[in-house]
Amino acid sequence: MRIAIDAMGGDLAPQAPVEGALAAAREWPDTQLLLVGKPEAIKSHLGTNPPSNISIVEAMDTIEADDEPVRAVRRKANSSMVVAGRMVKEGQADAMISAGNTGALMTVGLLVVGRMEGIERPGLTAILPTVDGVGVVALDLGANMDAKPEHLLQYALMGSRYREKVHGIARPRVGLLNVGTEAAKGNEQSKAAFELLSGAPINFIGNVEARDVLTRNCDVLVCDGFSGNILLKAIEGAAETVFGVLKTELTSSWKSKLAAAILRPNFGRVRKMMDYKRYNGAPLLGVSGLVVKGHGSSNAEATMHAIRQARTAVGNGLISALADDLGGK
Amino acid sequence: MRIAIDAMGGDLAPQAPVEGALAAAREWPDTQLLLVGKPEAIKSHLGTNPPSNISIVEAMDTIEADDEPVRAVRRKANSSMVVAGRMVKEGQADAMISAGNTGALMTVGLLVVGRMEGIERPGLTAILPTVDGVGVVALDLGANMDAKPEHLLQYALMGSRYREKVHGIARPRVGLLNVGTEAAKGNEQSKAAFELLSGAPINFIGNVEARDVLTRNCDVLVCDGFSGNILLKAIEGAAETVFGVLKTELTSSWKSKLAAAILRPNFGRVRKMMDYKRYNGAPLLGVSGLVVKGHGSSNAEATMHAIRQARTAVGNGLISALADDLGGK
Numbered sequence: 001m002r003i004a005i006d007a008m009g010g011d012l013a014p015q016a017p018v019e020g021a022l023a024a025a026r027e028w029p030d031t032q033l034l035l036v037g038k039p040e041a042i043k044s045h046l047g048t049n050p051p052s053n054i055s056i057v058e059a060m061d062t063i064e065a066d067d068e069p070v071r072a073v074r075r076k077a078n079s080s081m082v083v084a085g086r087m088v089k090e091g092q093a094d095a096m097i098s099a100g101n102t103g104a105l106m107t108v109g110l111l112v113v114g115r116m117e118g119i120e121r122p123g124l125t126a127i128l129p130t131v132d133g134v135g136v137v138a139l140d141l142g143a144n145m146d147a148k149p150e151h152l153l154q155y156a157l158m159g160s161r162y163r164e165k166v167h168g169i170a171r172p173r174v175g176l177l178n179v180g181t182e183a184a185k186g187n188e189q190s191k192a193a194f195e196l197l198s199g200a201p202i203n204f205i206g207n208v209e210a211r212d213v214l215t216r217n218c219d220v221l222v223c224d225g226f227s228g229n230i231l232l233k234a235i236e237g238a239a240e241t242v243f244g245v246l247k248t249e250l251t252s253s254w255k256s257k258l259a260a261a262i263l264r265p266n267f268g269r270v271r272k273m274m275d276y277k278r279y280n281g282a283p284l285l286g287v288s289g290l291v292v293k294g295h296g297s298s299n300a301e302a303t304m305h306a307i308r309q310a311r312t313a314v315g316n317g318l319i320s321a322l323a324d325d326l327g328g329k
Numbered sequence: 330m331r332i333a334i335d336a337m338g339g340d341l342a343p344q345a346p347v348e349g350a351l352a353a354a355r356e357w358p359d360t361q362l363l364l365v366g367k368p369e370a371i372k373s374h375l376g377t378n379p380p381s382n383i384s385i386v387e388a389m390d391t392i393e394a395d396d397e398p399v400r401a402v403r404r405k406a407n408s409s410m411v412v413a414g415r416m417v418k419e420g421q422a423d424a425m426i427s428a429g430n431t432g433a434l435m436t437v438g439l440l441v442v443g444r445m446e447g448i449e450r451p452g453l454t455a456i457l458p459t460v461d462g463v464g465v466v467a468l469d470l471g472a473n474m475d476a477k478p479e480h481l482l483q484y485a486l487m488g489s490r491y492r493e494k495v496h497g498i499a500r501p502r503v504g505l506l507n508v509g510t511e512a513a514k515g516n517e518q519s520k521a522a523f524e525l526l527s528g529a530p531i532n533f534i535g536n537v538e539a540r541d542v543l544t545r546n547c548d549v550l551v552c553d554g555f556s557g558n559i560l561l562k563a564i565e566g567a568a569e570t571v572f573g574v575l576k577t578e579l580t581s582s583w584k585s586k587l588a589a590a591i592l593r594p595n596f597g598r599v600r601k602m603m604d605y606k607r608y609n610g611a612p613l614l615g616v617s618g619l620v621v622k623g624h625g626s627s628n629a630e631a632t633m634h635a636i637r638q639a640r641t642a643v644g645n646g647l648i649s650a651l652a653d654d655l656g657g658k
Contacts, residue, residue, distance in 0.1 A: 131570060131573075131574055142508060145508070145515055145516035145517075145519075146516045146517050177559065179471060179474070179554075179555060179558040179559065179562075186474055186555065187474035187475045187553075187554075187555045188474075188475050190555070209562055209566075210558075210559045210560075210562040210563040210566060211562040211563070211565055211566035211569075212566060213563070213566065214566055214567060214570040215570065224516075225508075225516075226508060226515065226516045226519070226556060227555060227556045227559050229508040229539075230506065230508065230539045230556050230559060230560055230563070231539075231559055231560075231563050233508075233538055233539040233540040234539040234540070234542070234559075234560050234563035234564050234567070235563050235564075235566075235567045236540055237538075237539060237540035237541060237542065237543055237564075238543060238563065238564045238567035238568050238571075239567050239571055240540075241460060241543040241544065242567075242568055242571045242572070242599070242603070243571070244460075245460055245599050245602060246595075246596075246599050249595040249596075249598055249599050250592065250595055252595070255591060256591070256592055256595050258591075259588040259589075259591040259592045260588075260592065262584060262585070262587075262588040263579065263585055263588045263589065263592070266575075266578040266579055266581070266585050267575075267578075269578055270571065270574050270575055270578050273574060274571070
């Protein structure tokens with residue numbers, strides 16, 4: 001199995017992707033890790049004796065975080081992200097991972113790798129942390145801002161299959177993000193989607209509320225990119241804010257500092273539960289190859305988690321299963 | 330000033346609204362508090378010697394939490410909520426407050442009190458808690474699931490005036506809820522709304538992200554009812570979840586229990602910061618009278634906060650200011 005890694009993408013690149021790939025190469029000797037980017041920059045983090053299943057693919061250009069996506073993908077044909085996408089398209093890699101510019105990566109998925117037949121809109125799939133440590137697969141979280149009910153149906157089918165193939169959950173419970181659990185709730189879009197999902201060959205459990213996502217009210221959460229993105233950022237922001245305020249409060253006196261020191265391992269466990277790194281790796285579902293988005297601030301550990309997800313997806317034949325489901329290649 | 334209170338609305342009714350009104354009557358002797366509902370039920374919580382500025386208005390029917398809103402308002406003409414609405418309509422009360430069925434209260438606003446001229450869709454306005462304790466006024470949080478950009482403009486105008494009149498903030502910063510801060514971000518609706526807000530006579534600061542609401546990135550947050558409701562519930566859910574997990578973790582051993590006991594006041598302060606009760610009272614803006622929604626689980630303290638907000642709004646002439654702004658009655 002060969003996985004291409006955009007060594008230049010993400011806030012901590014190239015160090016984080018290179019170190020993550022190194023760790024992954026040691027963990028999984030059967031997997032070829034192809035680091036795509038500027039050879040000199042990559043080499044400086046590879047150490048003197050890298051394992052034999054790691055190699056470098058030259059790409060001298062880089063797509064920056066603030067580049068305009070479509071334009072950057074079109075003009076920077078020799079950028080690490082576009083080269084990695086081309087490797088997937090041409091069968092030189094089974095998957096690609098990038099923590100770079102999200103819009104550009106979606107464009108690479110659409111224009112370089114190409115849409116899967118039968119899919120109108122690919123969806124960006126992320127895992128939201130849950131209290132039980134299992135996580136909820138949610139899509140779309142921002143690939144398409146305006147979604148029709150038919151797109152939500154496709155997200156449901158793809159998310160359901162992903163959950164099964166990559167996380168081994170049989171008959172995953174699919175929920176529709178809404179403002180209440182009753183069938184008649186929501187806007188025109190969600191009402192129409194409810195109808196479509198009710199008739200689909202999935203385990204649809206109905207509408208679910210934003211409030212309950214963290215306690216895993218479903219296994220696959222279906223939403224449009226706009227409200228999904230707001231959900232994701234509201235949860236991240238609220239959790240960060242609570243921790244931030246707690247930190248200020250617990251360092252406000254010597255007494256509270258002492259007590260807080262005793263509780264450090266407890267706080268650590270709670271924080272870890274909400275930590276995106278454990279769940280890193282958001283596949284762009286609906287393109288005809290595996291394209292995985294890493295969190296922009298991915299460190300080496302997060303990169304390794306993304307590689308793990310990509311390995312499992314490739315190993316379990318996710319893309320061909322999706323193509324079968326959706327009746328195309 | 331006369332404020333009608335639906336004594337039968339809310340999970341803790343009639344006790345919570347009656348006790349809240351009692352406390353308010355003592356605090357503000359210049360305000361008449363009119364408790365609307367079943368006299369016997371109200372009297373059992375009034376005590377033996379209620380202040381003279383508190384009185385009972387008989388309404389023998391009650392709208393329940395699971396009643397279908399429009400139907401309930403049409404059929405239960407003698408329910409406490411409808412009677413309170415009629416009192417506002419007919420000038421027997423300057424404002425009404427209810428913690429009952431949200432949909433029914435919006436229907437009372439539309440059908441009994443009536444829309445303000447020039448307003449297509451009233452918006453439900455709530456205050457989201459912020460770290461600095463000031464709060465963000467957000468609308469619409471669920472009155473209308475499908476909003477046109479023109480409705481978002483009206484929300485912006487009304488929210489801005491509300492912030493000024495009720496909270497005394499001059500030139501409140503108006504932000505548009507979106508998936509990024511750049512002008513070009515978002516769905517078709519938010520892009521069109523951005524244009525409209527940019528030309529409006531308000532202090533529009535552009536797009537704001539869900540992540541930063543709790544650190545008060547604006548004073549008035551404009552959103553459609555669907556994504557606004559998801560934002561609100563995601564924040565509430567995330568905060569509750571973090572506290573819940575912390576509690577489990579901190580009671581997991583005698584050592585952590587001891588340390589947690591020392592920190593109890595600190596935790597209390599953090600929780601209080603995220604507490605909806607301090608911010609209770611969501612006005613339905615855009616109807617030609619002051620209709621205030623209390624949180625369904627309002628206790629006496631929360632009821633009193635809602636009464637305080639209604640008092641300030643009436644005292645500062647909110648409704649006539651809104652009517653002037655919007656060129657109607």
